[in-house]
Every structure is written in C-alpha cells, then in structure tokens.
Amino acid sequence: MNKMLMTMAMGALAAGCCTDFDPESLTKRSPDGRNEITLYTKPLAYEVKRDGVVLVPRTEIGFKLNGQCCGGEVKMLGAIWNEREGVAETPVYKQATLDLAQRGAFANFGGWGVELAARNDGVAYRFVVNDEQAK
Numbered sequence: 001m002n003k004m005l006m007t008m009a010m011g012a013l014a015a016g017c018c019t020d021f022d023p024e025s026l027t028k029r030s031p032d033g034r035n036e037i038t039l040y041t042k043p044l045a046y047e048v049k050r051d052g053v054v055l056v057p058r059t060e061i062g063f064k065l066n067g068q069c070c071g072g073e074v075k076m077l078g079a080i081w082n083e084r085e086g087v088a089e090t091p092v093y094k095q096a097t098l099d100l101a102q103r104g105a106f107a108n109f110g111g112w113g114v115e116l117a118a119r120n121d122g123v124a125y126r127f128v129v130n131d132e133q134a135k
Helices: 002-014
Strands: 025-029 035-041 044-050 053-060 062-065 068-071 078-084 087-089 097-099 102-108 112-119 122-129
Touching (some): 025 112, 035 112
Antiparallel strands (some): 025 035, 087 097, 112 122
C-alpha cells in the first residue's frame, strides 16, 4: 500500500497536478477552519493549533531508514493537496456515524514523505516510505 501511495504521489507531481508550495512549510486547516497542522522542513517538525492557539508547539520529528536519518533539515521536492468528504456508518462505535471530511497534503521528500490530515475532530501526520527504500 505504501508503494501505491508513493506511486500516486510521484505520478501526480510528474503530471503537474500539484499547487505551488512553500518548500519550507506546509499548512492544512480542517474543513471548519478550527484545527491546523503545519509541517516545517528546517528542521523537520510539526505544530498544531486550534482556533489560532498553539496546542503542540513546533516539535521535531524524524526516523531512521536503513540506518539513514530522515529528519533534520530536509528539502521538500513537492506537495500534493487533497480533500475528502463523506460520512461512514459506525455500528460498533459510540457514535452512529463518523464525519470523514478532511483536508490533507502529501509532502514529497524523495523516497519518503509526510502525509498531513486536518479534520474537524483533530489532526495527524504520518510517514510514508517507498517500498523499495524500506528493503
């Protein structure tokens, strides 16, 4: 699945399907505009705000892949923005439905990237690694 995500991301970049971006930061806001997550590249870090108030101050992130550090000062090669809408039924959950509305982005750093998600109920980031890099 990671290879599929990276392939889609790389394909969209090659096709010119991305918007202009700032290579030093990337910010996404939830559909209601209250939650915000920012990814920084010098050094690789994230920050979370709600209603303009910093909840998680700028915090460095990174990981090692085959002994190499993926973090510190990195160069963002491109970014792909995405949005999701809809509602999912949740028969075994405290609520009957779950709002799937989200604004997201994929920051491409070559053989790996960071995916951001901003939803009305919170924000998240995750690392995505090209399957070939993970071997």
